[in-house]
Amino acid sequence: MCGIVGFTGREGALPILIRGLYSLEYRGYDSAGIAAFTKEGLRVIKTRGRIKNLEDKIIAEGGLDCTCGIGHTRWATHGGPSDRNSHPHLGGKEGKVAVVHNGIIENYLELRQRLEAHGYEFHSETDTETVAHLIDYLHTGRREDLAMTVLKAVGRLRGSYALGVVSMDNPEEIVAARRDNPLVIGLGMGENMIASDITAIISRTRKYIILDDNEVAIVRPDGVVVMNEFGDEVEKEIHTVTWDLSAAEKGGYEHFMIKEIMEQPQAVSSTVRPRVQEGAVRFEELGLTEDRLRKAKYIHIIGCGSALHAGMVGKHVIESMCRIRCSATVASEFRYENPIISPDDLCIVISQSGETADTLAAMRLAKEAGAFTLAIVNVVSSTIAREADGVLYTWAGPEISVATTKAYSAQLSALYLIAANLARICGTIDAQEEAHICDELFALSDRIRQTLxxxxxxxxxxxxxxxxxxxxxxxxxxxxxxxxxxxxxxxxxxxxxxxxxxxxxxxxxxxxxxxxxxxxxxxxxxxxxxxxxxxxxxxxxxxxxxxxxxxxxxxxxxxxxxxxxxxxxxxxxxxxxxxxxxxxxxxxxxxxxxxxxxxxxxxxxxxxxxxx
Missing domain, CATH: 3.40.50.10490 (Glucose-6-phosphate isomerase like protein; domain 1)
Structure with missing residues (x-):
């Protein structure tokens, strides 16, 4: 939910920002806006409604001639959908700082009251405006750069966030920060970007880095510097997008949903085939040893929405094939049930995006209790994938439609693979039976194609x-x-x-x-x-x-x-x-x-x- 995009480079930023916002529409939103540096200074244009409404408003206000800016699609949490609650938000009396934000700041009321006592006026109902004023307050009259100010500011925030911040002090610079919300940085030639999702950067670059929790990045046209929470510079692994831009486009279909429904045979095949060799399921990449699986006396499956429904199917199949007790639990309830978790338990967490907040929190609880956590996710290097003890990627490709189809089918296939592997290790099926199940799984994509x-x-x-x-x-x-x-x-x-x-x-x-x-x-x-x-x-x-x-x-x-x-x-x-x-x-x-x-x-x- 919500989307962030930012660009700094040598060419016009507006069409790049708009295209990035369109690519993030699938995340859900009710308003959109852009903050950019122009000859007139830092300008913010935002509106309730679709991105097309924003484009029309920009044209009506004379356009935005800029090479650096940040954009946002908002899904209302604090305050209803409206122009004034839309992002970006300006900080300070002079509006020298602009902020876009995904997530929720839990202590925003406390901070807001303190800032109001210092003379700050609020023009929205959002928690994000609090962040903008806080950064301005900490930055005013001090010589330190914006990144160090943001580092100080986030140290005062409770909750979750991905932030994009720009300041009049440096009109070529974007500062980004994150905690429990995804944010990637696209690396280009003479230009760099920030975004909530790879889909927003792939039209410009295939190279990207992922910010970890509590890190702050300084993004300029000529380079990117990432600092940890202590202000120390850290080296980041550079990733490369392996799928084509066409995979995130409709390809002649009227909607992404029907395209993704029709892509299910390939999604299932991509999940199954790399894991089946010579009639047996192989999971070398999981880090889950056969000895650990033999010890598992209980399996927790955790997910939300469609992922939970896949988990319910998985529960039936695992219990039937493996005769191991298994539960499928709503992630948002798991933590609050005071769950009984043993160090020998296996916890399977399922999330298409790998960023689902409730699922991530449940997984962290299971890890703290000593259970082995196995993630079934679609998005490579997502937070859940990076924090789990083992990860089984579904390789379904980008899924754009909000209603999941091919990712759900790939999750089912992943659970079938886990069941077959576990059943052989536990001795409830022999090698011949496993080979037969593998044949059935190989045939599944063709049977889905027939069903279509x-x-x-x-x-x-x-x-x-x-x-x-x-x-x-x-x-x-x-x-x-x-x-x-x-x-x-x-x-x-x-x-x-x-x-x-x-x-x-x-x-x-x-x-x-x-x-x-x-x-x-x-x-x-x-x-x-x-x-x-x-x-x-x-x-x-x-x-x-x-x-x-x-x-x-x-x-x-x-x-x-x-x-x-x-x-x-x-x-x-x-x-x-x-x-x-x-x-x-x-x-x-x-x-x-x-x-x-x-x-x-x-x-x-x-x-x-x-x-x-």
Whole structure:
């Protein structure tokens, strides 16, 4: 959520900043702004609404002729969406300092009161304006450079932040700092950038460094200097972007979401194939020894949203294959449950971005208790990836749409790999069985490709049911976990009220909500549960529901009462969640399109949730 971009160089900064802001739209925002050095001094232009609104306002105000500036897309936390609450914020009576900020400053009220006592006037409701005034207060009348002032300022802040700061004292310099919020620095020739995400710099450079917590960077056209919290200069590893810019563009598709749905076979293949050799799963890069795995008597799986739903599938598969106790827990609740964690436990944390604040905090708690932490992430060198004891990258490529699809499918595949590896080590399967599972995992990408052939059918289903106000998803076991993800996909991009229930719970209250015309999507991919699920279908049909059934091609139950039946290619039942979600992703997508909504940037949502 929120996005930062900054540029300092020799050519016009405005188009570079605007392009960078557009590339960060997927993170979620409700306002945008830019601060830049022009002949008239430090100018700030900002507005509520989309980046196009900002462009129009810049044109109306005569443009911004500049070579250095910072930009921001804001997702409201402190104070509602408005022009005055938008970033950047100016600090001081003369407005000599401008600040953009991602995160939350927890002690901003205390700081604000002290600054007001020193004569500072506040013009917004934000915590960020406090940072701008604090930097101005610490900098005024002192000879030290801006970076040392920022270092002092962040020492007084509690909470999380990624900061971009500019000052009239040096109109070619950007100072950046971070704690528990991502920030990268793009390294160019005669120009350098700061950004929340690599997508904002890749049009200019493939070289970048990652700021660690409590570090401050001085970014100028001719170089970058990074200091630690003591002000000592530190050497940083230079990373190189390995994917093409085209991977972060639509490539002819109407929306990123449908592009990413169609990319799922490749995402799954990229996750599975490098880890399977000669019929066995190999995890040399994890640092997780077989001896450590044998000791694991309990596995904690932690995630938020779709990552949690993947973890719920993983829990079923791991317990079934390995016979090890396992839990899947909401990351935001994990820390506050006073969890029982043993040093021999394995903690699997799942996050597409690798920056999810709640998941990061839960992982740190598990590490403190001595558990081995294994991260499943998509973004290389993200905070969770760097802090975990072991990391399993999904290699799904950049995912731009807020509603995850291919990253979720890649997470499922990663969990299947972990289950197979752990089962062999624990002795619950032999080498021959592992080889068979590996064959099934190799075939998974082709089966997803076959499932995608239902695209036109799901577009038709969407046209039939886009007018529904309530939708229920039902399933048992693995199908319940898949139903949760399917329900989330629909509600987050169509804004239709949707719920997922374990089908056996239907009669314990929920069935009172079923009325004539209610849409129910039933999942039945587990042969042992076919009869039970058919009974639940009959219950809702008897009360007037219209039913879409998602099942396997060899389903032999009675589907005569269902309005539509979606049949999936045959696969090993424990991997069925990778197939059943595909038609329901497509259903959600086409319903959103049918309703004329912003598919890739749904209201109030952010791609990377970096605040708790």
């Amino acid at each position: 052939q239902c695209k036109e059918q799901m577009q038709y289903e969407a046209s039939l049911y886009a007018n529904r106000t309530h939708v229920f998803f039902l399933g048992r076991g693995l199908d319940y976990a898949a139903a949760l993800e399917a329900s989330l996909k629909l509600k987050e991009i169509s804004y239709i009220h949707s719920e997922a229930y374990a089908a056996g719970e239907l009669k314990h209250g929920t069935i009172s909500l079923i009325e004539e015309g209610t849409l129910v999507v039933a999942l039945a991919t587990q042969p042992a549960l076919y009869e039970k699920t058919v009974s639940n279908i009959r219950e809702v049909v008897a009360r007037g529901a219209a039913v879409i059934l998602v099942t396997t091609e060899d389903f032999d139950g009675d589907a005569s009462q269902c309005q539509q039946v979606i049949r999936l290619p045959k696969c090993q039942s424990m991997f069925s969640a990778s197939l059943s979600i595909v038609p329901l992703q497509l259903l959600a997508y086409y319903v959103s399109v049918q309703l004329g909504l912003d598919v890739d940037k749904p209201r109030n949502l952010a791609k990377s949730v970096t605040v708790e």
